[in-house]
Amino acid sequence: MFWLPLSVLAAVPLTLASPLAPRWDDFKVKHAWHDVPRNWKCEGPAPAGTTIDLRIALKPHRENALVDALYEVSSPQHAKYGAHLSKAEVAELVAPHPDTHALVNDWLSHHGVPSSSVSTSHNGGWLTVSSVPVSQADALLGASYQVYRHAETNDTLLRTVGYSLPAILHDHINTVAPSTYFGGPRAWRKTSHLTPNGKILPDGDAEIQAEIAALAKAKEASRLPGSLATVPSSCSSTITPSCLRALYNSSTYTPKATSQNVLGIAGYLEEYASHTDLKTFLTKFRSDATAAAFTVVTVNGGLDNQNSPGDEANLDIQYAESISFPTPNIYYSTGGSPPFVEDGNTPTNTNEPYLDWLQFILEQSTIPQTISTSYGDDEQTVPLDYAQSVCTLFAQLGTQGTSVLFSSGDSGVGDGSCLTNDGTNKKQFIPNFPASCPFVTAVGGTTRVNPEVAASLSSGGFSNYFPRPSYQDAQVTSFIKSIGTSFSGLYNTTGRGFPDISAQAENFQIVLSGRTESIDGTSCASPTAAAVISLLNDFRLSEGKPSLGFLNPLLYSTGTAGLNDITSGSNPGCGTTGFTAVAGWDPVTGLGTPDFGKLQAIVA
Numbered sequence: 001m002f003w004l005p006l007s008v009l010a011a012v013p014l015t016l017a018s019p020l021a022p023r024w025d026d027f028k029v030k031h032a033w034h035d036v037p038r039n040w041k042c043e044g045p046a047p048a049g050t051t052i053d054l055r056i057a058l059k060p061h062r063e064n065a066l067v068d069a070l071y072e073v074s075s076p077q078h079a080k081y082g083a084h085l086s087k088a089e090v091a092e093l094v095a096p097h098p099d100t101h102a103l104v105n106d107w108l109s110h111h112g113v114p115s116s117s118v119s120t121s122h123n124g125g126w127l128t129v130s131s132v133p134v135s136q137a138d139a140l141l142g143a144s145y146q147v148y149r150h151a152e153t154n155d156t157l158l159r160t161v162g163y164s165l166p167a168i169l170h171d172h173i174n175t176v177a178p179s180t181y182f183g184g185p186r187a188w189r190k191t192s193h194l195t196p197n198g199k200i201l202p203d204g205d206a207e208i209q210a211e212i213a214a215l216a217k218a219k220e221a222s223r224l225p226g227s228l229a230t231v232p233s234s235c236s237s238t239i240t241p242s243c244l245r246a247l248y249n250s251s252t253y254t255p256k257a258t259s260q261n262v263l264g265i266a267g268y269l270e271e272y273a274s275h276t277d278l279k280t281f282l283t284k285f286r287s288d289a290t291a292a293a294f295t296v297v298t299v300n301g302g303l304d305n306q307n308s309p310g311d312e313a314n315l316d317i318q319y320a321e322s323i324s325f326p327t328p329n330i331y332y333s334t335g336g337s338p339p340f341v342e343d344g345n346t347p348t349n350t351n352e353p354y355l356d357w358l359q360f361i362l363e364q365s366t367i368p369q370t371i372s373t374s375y376g377d378d379e380q381t382v383p384l385d386y387a388q389s390v391c392t393l394f395a396q397l398g399t400q401g402t403s404v405l406f407s408s409g410d411s412g413v414g415d416g417s418c419l420t421n422d423g424t425n426k427k428q429f430i431p432n433f434p435a436s437c438p439f440v441t442a443v444g445g446t447t448r449v450n451p452e453v454a455a456s457l458s459s460g461g462f463s464n465y466f467p468r469p470s471y472q473d474a475q476v477t478s479f480i481k482s483i484g485t486s487f488s489g490l491y492n493t494t495g496r497g498f499p500d501i502s503a504q505a506e507n508f509q510i511v512l513s514g515r516t517e518s519i520d521g522t523s524c525a526s527p528t529a530a531a532v533i534s535l536l537n538d539f540r541l542s543e544g545k546p547s548l549g550f551l552n553p554l555l556y557s558t559g560t561a562g563l564n565d566i567t568s569g570s571n572p573g574c575g576t577t578g579f580t581a582v583a584g585w586d587p588v589t590g591l592g593t594p595d596f597g598k599l600q601a602i603v604a
């Protein structure tokens with residue numbers, strides 16, 4: 001606050017002195033952590049000259065318009081089912097009130113931000129303010145941006161432990177990033193478990209394929225439909241595309257809509273997918289599909305280093321391709337942390353990879369009908385305002401007709417001691433984001449065959465951020481009733497339950513730098529489920545129907561009959577036995593694993 005001499009005040013024209021003029025120094029906290037997030041240590045101010053690209057999520061004028069539209073076009077019972085919206089129509093739904101633009105622009109110009117550095121993004125729902133000097137960001141947000149270093153990864157980030165907005169802007173701005181989110185997408189795959197128990201098939205799966213063919217023949221001959229398994233027991237210890245195509249009943253389907261239908265894989269953290277490894281993999285495990293090739297799209301400084309294949313990227317693309325072939329696949333390589341420079345000043349990371357990728361994808365005139373992402377983070381480490389804003393960006397994708405799948409995570413009900421980070425240090429199950437966002441389809445993990453059971457790594461539980469959406473109310477309420485007082489106080493009985501569905505998540509054979517290895521994690525499950533969904537989208541498009549878009553209202557209603565209910569296994573964690581998979585929905589395997597043949601009949 002400036003204290004001006006009275007004489008000067010008197011000279012101020014009436015309009016400026018009006019009590020309605022916003023007070024830009026009237027800060028109110030928007031989000032602040034109780035402590036510096038665990039494992040991060042302050043290293044002091046940013047190097048001179050550091051700038052930040054600030055992303056500002058504006059409140060839409062019509063608060064519920066986007067989500068209302070999402071449910072209309074995604075609920076099979078609704079007259080508008082499948083009538084997905086165009087990019088322009090979505091932009092209209094998320095448009096802020098003109099007053100919001102005016103007020104935010106006033107605030108920015110009051111701080112000397114040139115209007116030339118402000119652009120709209122994310123279908124007009126956000127502003128991107130480019131190259132803001134750190135001191136200006138501090139002044140705008142009543143913040144203190146500092147360099148923080150992670151004790152284990154040694155990553156450095158430019159973040160602030162708290163930030164504020166002038167009181168009047170709280171009704172107009174949902175979140176500002178980067179600010180208090182210290183994490184960033186983390187890959188859900190058990191890298192440390194590369195090849196521990198899984199049997200390796202260096203020469204391919206000819207035996208498994210022969211066994212599948214023999215079982216199918218025997219089943220055909222049998223007069224008791226459904227009485228014989230069609231998946232060999234060896235798939236219990238070694239998963240290949242042949243196992244999954246038999247288990248999920250998609251091996252006889254040939255995609256037809258390959259000029260329209262696309263399966264996208266979102267990649268982060270300098271994970272590169274190798275074309276050579278894919279070729280080797282297909283030669284071994286799906287020799288009729290060696291023509292499969294994927295396109296790499298780099299986003300925001302992401303690279304495509306073919307000399308440095310990543311296990312996550314290779315896993316995703318090898319299973320997406322081998323199940324969806326000949327559907328075109330795109331691998332998005334989104335820049336994350338800046339490259340590590342030995343002996344140099346480590347560049348300071350000011351990125352927000354989800355926002356970068358979402359900004360990019362929402363700018364495209366055509367978006368893949370199915371997208372799989374195997375990255376996430378503990379929900380409590382993601383600021384609530386940020387999580388809510390990002391979650392509605394996934395809703396934008398669904399409204400435009402894209403099925404968005406995320407792996408649920410690899411930590412059961414939670415890793416380690418499971419203490420809350422709000423200062424109370426209370427023990428609680430730890431849900432994951434974005435799996436906890438009600439507008440994505442979260443994919444948990446299973447293992448073994450005949451029967452298929454829950455994988456103990458499968459993350460599942462209940463959000464503390466997002467209330468339970470009505471599409472899952474009946475199934476989730478029924479599960480909660482069935483467990484009585486078990487785990488009472490450890491999970492949120494009113495939160496969104498996840499995962500929604502599941503798929504195999506252990507002993508996946510992949511090729512990495514020419515070698516065959518075995519890998520575990522819900523990172524296996526998400527591309528597998530997404531590839532099956534992509535085949536369903538192919539079927540819909542080839543019949544002249546719209547894509548499936550946001551899947552959950554379908555899955556929790558008519559779609560349930562097309563899923564294999566998983567009824568045993570559990571997801572231990574936080575020093576507990578975790579939840580147990582039961583008949584119907586459960587927070588370990590969701591509604592179950594996909595049966596392509598049955599789902600195809602349902603969506604016909």
Ligand SMILES: *[C@@H]1O[C@H](CO)[C@@H](O)[C@H](O)[C@H]1NC(C)=O
Pocket residue numbers: 154346
């Ligand atoms: C972390 O980075 C700093 C500076 O970039 C370096 O001096 C240090 O050796 C690194 N520590 C580890 C464990 O890599």
Ligand SMILES: *[C@@H]1O[C@H](CO)[C@@H](O)[C@H](O)[C@H]1NC(C)=O
Pocket residue numbers: 463464465466467468492493494495496
């Ligand atoms: C439980 O979830 C609701 C949202 O559904 C949230 O408002 C509430 O704060 C959560 N409770 C806890 C203890 O986190």
Ligand SMILES: *[C@@H]1O[C@H](CO)[C@@H](O)[C@H](O)[C@H]1NC(C)=O
Pocket residue numbers: 249595596597598
């Ligand atoms: C596989 O799909 C077919 C339809 O293509 C269906 O008739 C059959 O029941 C499904 N098989 C199993 C084992 O679910």
